[in-house]
Amino acid sequence: MPGRRMLGTPRKLAALACAMALFEPALGGAGTHRRPARKGQHHPERPARRTARDHGTRGIAEEHVHVRRGDTLESLLAAHGVGVAEARPWIAAATAVYDLRRLAPRRGLTLRFDRATHALEAIRYEMDERSLLVLERTAGDIHAERAPLPYFTEVKGVAGRIERGLREDATGAGVPARVVSELADVFGWELDLESDLRPGDEFRVLYENTRQAGEAAAEPGDVIGAEINARGWELTAVFFEDDDGHGAYYRPSGEPLSREFLRYPLEFTEITSEFSPLREHPILRCPRPHLGVDFAAPPGTPVRAVASGTVVEAGWVHQLGRSVRVEHSGG
Structure with missing residues (x-):
């Protein structure tokens, strides 16, 4: 998230860091705790009252x-x-x-x-x-x-042990796919959650669920605390948000984990072509620069902007296909 800054003291993280104790006693468990909604968070709202004014046909x-x-x-x-x-x-x-x-x-x-x-x-x-x-x-x-308010927010904690992979084991333990995806962003610059974890490694995550009043289904929200133990190396992230709504992930010591740019724009299965000043073109079969990185991913995989920016072009680009061009501040 843009606009991150170092915390003046780790004491500001104490409330979130202590919350990790919700799932400290045992792995493979889950806990839930209701709390008021965090300011600035947007949730589903009750249907609007009917008005006498007719809306346009597009809704x-x-x-x-x-x-x-x-x-x-x-x-x-x-x-x-x-x-x-x-x-x-x-x-x-x-x-x-x-x-x-x-x-x-x-x-x-x-x-x-x-x-x-x-x-x-x-x-x-x-x-x-x-x-x-x-x-x-x-x-x-x-x-x-x-x-x-027509909703309430609960904090849920889940812990588990890696057997097949973080995605499979976390979703098997009940962690929503959106939350697993956010973990990849939180820890993306520290370790690769797809390849750096081994059987026996452990994970813990604390995240928000939002429920509409009277409905059983919950909408997963933000990760507010997470921990990865990889072969004895413990990596902890807690979310801190200041009074202006600027938020980021930090270590308990106050050192920032978040960076202004995401490491990857999507969850991919493999990198099919690296950035290179000179590579063999797969069609022309001659040396050409490849000024980008190609990712392979299943159809329907969400593609995200790696940082805040402005969409300046969206549509079909020759040789690239469907494309979106985003300009970021500072180049």
């Missing part, structure tokens, strides 16, 4: 906004294409319930737009860890109300 689009220090509702709406005149009645309606002129960092804010008309249809803002401000467009005006 509703949601924009989840990460609130930072100094943000105002006006500035965030403007950044999403809502002008001052359109924003004014929304802010006026909110004042009867909550003052939105100054937003608290790390609180969740969701904007809903009509896909066809691009008109703002609803705003949801987490006022605190129990309450949600709901603003919705009705036939005549903007309706505002305070509502309970």
Whole structure:
């Protein structure tokens, strides 16, 4: 994650580091602990109330906004294409319930737009860890109300021993695939979870689950603590987030584990061609530069940007096929 910094003291990590004790007694076990949702985390929301206004035929689009220090509702709406005149009645309606002129960092804010008309249809803002401000467009005006959060977050811990591989053993122990994938990002610069682990090595992971009220199924969230023991070498990562919502993974000593760039953009089965200033072209059969890395992966494997950036091109590129070009700050 961009904007990482060293912690001033390891004491700030104590709460998360101590939480690892949830699954310390025995391997192969799992524990669950409910806690309030972390600020700034976005979750499934209750269905919007029916309004008298007809939506476009393309439905509703949601924009989840990460609130930072100094943000105002006006500035965030403007950044999403809502002008001052359109924003004014929304802010006026909110004042009867909550003052939105100054937003608290790390609180969740969701904007809903009509896909066809691009008109703002609803705003949801987490006022605190129990309450949600709901603003919705009705036939005549903007309706505002305070509502309970429709979800809760639980912290779950799982531990196990490597027999076949981290992916197989962790998912077999009940760890969601998304969480296993995140472990590869957390530890990616320290060890290769596909090839560096051996039978007998151990893993522990602490992650969030979010549940809708009244529903049994949970949506896996972020990894907040993890530990890998590889042939006696212990590697521990805990997540720390500051008041502005900047988060990263650190060792218990305070040394950062996270880097600004992911090591790989996807979970691959093998590297089929390395970066090379000169290699034999597989089709032309003559020496040519290969200014990239080719990965083999199963169809449907998610491809991620290795760092925050701007998509400047997406489409079919000659010889490359379907491509997405992302520009990162600093080149």
